[in-house]
Amino acid sequence: xxxxxxxxxxxxxxxxxxxxxxxxxxxxxxxxxxxxxxxxxxxxxxxxxxxxxxxxxxxxxxxxxxxxxxxxxxxxxxxxxxxxxxxxxxxxxxxxxxxxxxxxxxxxxxxxxxxxxxxxxxxxxxxxxxxxxxxxxxxxxxxxxxxxxxxxxxxxxxxxxxxxxxxxxxxxxxxxxxxxxxxxxxxxxxxxxxxxxxxxxxxxxxxxxxxxxxxxxxxxxxxxxxxxxxxxxxxxxxxxxxxxxxxxxxxxxxxxxxxxxxxxxxxxxxxxxxxxxxxxxxxxxxxxxxxxxxxxxxxxxxxxxxxxxxxxxxxxxxxxxxxxxxxxxxxxxxxxxxxxxxxxxxxxxxxxxxxxxxxxxxxxxxxxxxxxxxxxxxxxxxxxxxxxxxxxxxxxxxxxxxxxxxxxxxxxxxxxxxxxxxxxxxxxxxxxxxxxxxxxxxxxxxxxxxxxxxxxxxxxxxxxxxxxxxxxxxxxxxxxxxxxxxxxxxxxxxxxxxxxxxxxxxxxxxxxxxxxxxxxxxxxxxxxxxxxxxxxxxxxxxxxxxxxxxxxxxxxxxxxxxxxxxxxxxxxxxxxxxxxxxxxxxxxxxxxxxxxxxxxxxxxxxxxxxxxxxxxxxxxxxxxxxxxxxxxxxxxxxxxxxxxxxxxxxxxxxxxxx
Numbered sequence: 256x257x258x259x260x261x262x263x264x265x266x267x268x269x270x271x272x273x274x275x276x277x278x279x280x281x282x283x284x285x286x287x288x289x290x291x292x293x294x295x296x297x298x299x300x301x302x303x304x305x306x307x308x309x310x311x312x313x314x315x316x317x318x319x320x321x322x323x324x325x326x327x328x329x330x331x332x333x334x335x336x337x338x339x340x341x342x343x344x345x346x347x348x349x350x351x352x353x354x355x356x357x358x359x360x361x362x363x364x365x366x367x368x369x370x371x372x373x374x375x376x377x378x379x380x381x382x383x384x385x386x387x388x389x390x391x392x393x394x395x396x397x398x399x400x401x402x403x404x405x406x407x408x409x410x411x412x413x414x415x416x417x418x419x420x421x422x423x424x425x426x427x428x429x430x431x432x433x434x435x436x437x438x439x440x441x442x443x444x445x446x447x448x449x450x451x452x453x454x455x456x457x458x459x460x461x462x463x464x465x466x467x468x469x470x471x472x473x474x475x476x477x478x479x480x481x482x483x484x485x486x487x488x489x490x491x492x493x494x495x496x497x498x499x500x501x502x503x504x505x506x507x508x509x510x511x512x513x514x515x516x517x518x519x520x521x522x523x524x525x526x527x528x529x530x531x532x533x534x535x536x537x538x539x540x541x542x543x544x545x546x547x548x549x550x551x552x553x554x555x556x557x558x559x560x561x562x563x564x565x566x567x568x569x570x571x572x573x574x575x576x577x578x579x580x581x582x583x584x585x586x587x588x589x590x591x592x593x594x595x596x597x598x599x600x601x602x603x604x605x606x607x608x609x610x611x612x613x614x615x616x617x618x619x620x621x622x623x624x625x626x627x628x629x630x631x632x633x634x635x636x637x638x639x640x641x642x643x644x645x646x647x648x649x650x651x652x653x654x655x656x657x658x659x660x661x662x663x664x665x666x667x668x669x670x671x672x673x674x675x676x677x678x679x680x681x682x683x684x685x686x687x688x689x690x691x692x693x694x695x696x697x698x699x700x701x702x703x704x705x706x707x708x709x710x711x712x713x714x715x716x717x718x719x720x721x722x723x724x725x726x727x728x729x730x731x732x733x734x735x736x737x738x739x740x741x742x743x744x745x746x747x748x749x750x751x752x753x754x755x756x757x758x759x760x761x762x763x764x765x766x767x768x769x770x771x772x773x774x775x776x777x778x779x780x781x782x783x784x785x786x787x788x789x790x791x792x793x794x795x796x797x798x799x800x801x802x803x804x805x806x807x808x809x810x811x812x813x814x815x816x817x818x819x820x821x822x823x824x825x826x827x828x829x830x831x832x833x834x835x836x837x838x839x840x841x842x843x844x845x846x847x848x849x850x851x852x853x854x855x856x857x858x859x860x861x862x863x864x865x866x867x868x869x870x871x872x873x874x875x876x877x878x879x880x881x882x883x884x885x886x887x888x889x890x891x892x893x894x895x896x897x898x899x900x901x902x903x904x905x906x907x908x909x910x911x912x913x
Contacts, residue, residue, distance in 0.1 A: 287913045290576050290892060291604040292905065293595045294583035296766070298556060299798055301539070301548070302526035304381060306411045309833070310798050311814050311901055316556050316581050319908045320544040322569035323452040324356060327906065329898040331633075331818050333447060338362075339568035342450060345436060352439040354446055360433055362568040364455050365561050366541050368475040370568060372428050372435040376486045377459075377522070378451035379426045380515070381410035382417055389423040390489035391512040392519060396830040407516050409523035414830030416821045416851040417449045423490045426451075428483070442853055445819040453568075456482040456518075458538040462525055463517040467536050485514035531556070545569045545909050546579055553585040574894065574912030579905075588795055589767045593618060596887070599625055605892050608903050610688070610770055611885040613695045619887045626895070629693065631712045632884030633815035633899040635704055636688070636774070638679060638808055639876045640672050643837020645802035653803035657837060660759050661807055664840070664873075667748055672874035674741035675761065675808070678781040680734055684774055685880040692883065703731070704878040707870055708823050708863045710815075711881050712899075715860050722864030726871045734781060742785040752786030760788045764806040767793035771810055774879075801835040809836070812882065814901040820859065821850045827870060836875070843869045
């Protein structure tokens with residue numbers, strides 16, 4: 256499951272210990288201070304902003320280690336975290352929209368270093384293409400869609416509304432180093448979500464200097480100043496070449512750019528680890544959440560309470576939990592939800608949240624020592640088709656260019672994409688993973704997701720779907736009717752295609768989870784009837800291959816972490832951070848750019864319908880269904896409140912208590 260601004264699960268006949276690596280014995284609630292949380296995917300890294308690392312497990316594990324200006328509660332409300340700081344609009348005139356953020360004085364990183372506005376600067380460097388270009392760090396979003404990005408920060412944050420409406424010089428720090436003002440060229444409807452987040456820049460500078468130990472307060476303060484000077488100096492304009500200060504200015508800017516390039520290299524690579532032990536550089540683990548990463552191995556990560564939690568900027572820790580343990584399958588391994596449900600019944604884990612099957616649901620409900628719920632979830636299953644070559648982040652073993660059946664924007668490519676999507680048995684898939692999970696005997700149809708932009712639980716869903724009724728109707732016809740239409744499209748180019756002809760090979764990327772294997776098989780059976788030979792081989796390391804040009808189709812789930820007007824832009828615009836498939840269309844880009852402006856409720860629905868129509872006409876993707884939220888936790892553990900947004904169960908970790 257990938258996170259959108261993602262959980263894969265599988266069923267195998269194996270012991271709990273063999274599948275999930277569980278090793279904790281049940282303990283009395285009276286003496287417990289540890290919470291064990293079961294994840295359904297493996298950890299792939301500790302920096303969720305790096306390309307390809309924006310995954311649910313990574314987010315869950317790192318969320319308790321950081322704090323910022325806001326967080327989302329379980330009612331999908333954005334909460335201002337005044338323990339960290341405050342922010343407000345300080346100017347709003349045409350062409351000049353400003354928001355000022357003030358860090359609370361006295362809050363500290365886990366190594367005791369004061370947090371200041373200098374720690375917010377990195378947010379802009381990893382999100383602004385203009386800054387990257389003018390600071391000599393490369394172009395993350397080249398105007399030519401066929402050109403490769405050259406950014407030194409391997410960030411997924413480039414592209415989208417923030418990038419579109421800021422410039423290199425959009426960040427201004429106050430004289431006391433505790434306030435920072437962000438300037439936009441127009442009012443931003445999602446301005447509260449665009450706020451800068453803190454990064455321990457003193458630790459990054461330390462790593463850039465080759466340090467492998469925590470430094471003194473004096474040294475860390477000097478590192479902060481060094482970073483600030485390099486950040487601004489990297490894009491500072493030079494005097495005329497005949498000016499007597501030109502050579503000195505050029506030398507200073509060159510040094511600043513070298514510093515920023517080295518920081519970019521450390522930021523992009525040093526956190527991409529899945530093992531943390533005594534040999535790990537402690538600078539990598541400097542954080543400001545209620546907990547700190549203590550150790551990570553092949554099947555778990557252990558977080559310990561931050562000794563400076565009270566002054567870290569995180570909401571006040573009111574619970575008695577000292578340790579959080581995140582369990583996950585070993586990298587590339589297969590996860591069993593049934594085994595996890597049984598582990599909860601055995602007292603070996605305390606919290607499980609995932610994709611239930613009928614067997615999982617019955618096991619969870621039978622556990623009288625746990626609280627088990629079915630709730631709304633902002634996750635949705637989908638199939639995406641690759642159209643172009645991945646520009647960045649591609650696995651080195653993958654093909655340099657995509658040349659598969661869906662490549663390009665020719666009529667043939669669009670027809671084949673449409674034909675393949677028509678064969679997907681979306682209703683049968685939705686029935687299997689919604690209705691029959693909770694009532695195996697039901698014959699009623701479950702709700703199929705018919706929108707790329709709105710979920711079934713959102714207030715505008717029915718209006719958006721009504722606006723694309725012709726497309727929905729075409730993809731809601733009987734399976735035989737859709738297969739016949741698909742076969743007609745395929746035979747335009749392959750006259751001999753037919754049931755079992757295996758005329759067109761389609762390689763699909765998916766996890767090894769049982770649900771994904773089953774969905775893959777259901778699609779494979781129908782696609783074969785019109786000449787598609789769909790692979791049915793899972794990849795346990797699937798997140799690392801989303802940018803791989805070897806795959807024609809992708810099956811996974813998006814997990815929303817916020818409610819925003821521009822939240823889907825990252826998937827569909829040409830330069831979007833979540834666009835891994837080479838999707839590029841000027842009309843689609845323009846349609847999604849509309850979301851960056853102030854829109855009334857009526858205008859927003861109209862903009863969504865327009866964008867939906869344009870995406871549908873490209874046949875890039877098919878939404879399948881919105882996940883029913885399923886969670887279960889130890890009854891002795893208090894204040895667990897399921898959140899439809901990601902992170903689902905640890906969003907309020909500071910309140911967990913026995």
